[in-house]
Amino acid sequence: MRQFIYPFNPTHATLKDPYGRVRASFTLQNGTNTLPELESAGFYYESQDGARFYIYKGSGVLEWEHCQRGYDFSDLTKPPALKALDQALQAKSLDRQSFRDFVQVYDLNIEKGAEYLLPPHFAKIDRALAFTLITPF
16 A cells, blocks of 8 residues: 545546456545555556546655656566666667656656655566676676
């Protein structure tokens, strides 16, 4: 479960799977709320007015502005993609959206001084990149 700040009027929200099927329903209050963390790519929350948001693992209270983006790093989990990401980071040439997203989450975690936002696969990719500093692909 993760706490997050909902800055709008009270409403209802649903947890949906990648196919749009409702898996659970929740009531949101203005202010701090607690919802289950999303552990699989493709799952999302949707408010009654149609706004999508994402509650990922991490530490601390999640700010609403950081709930707005759905991240999918599943394409970066295979060795060729990890090597490409590593090379792109070294060359500072982030030509793929997933590379830019990874850096965005990484920078946010540095800014917060903690593992604040951990979308699915992020921690695994981060560890794999750190391991390449010791043992190349």
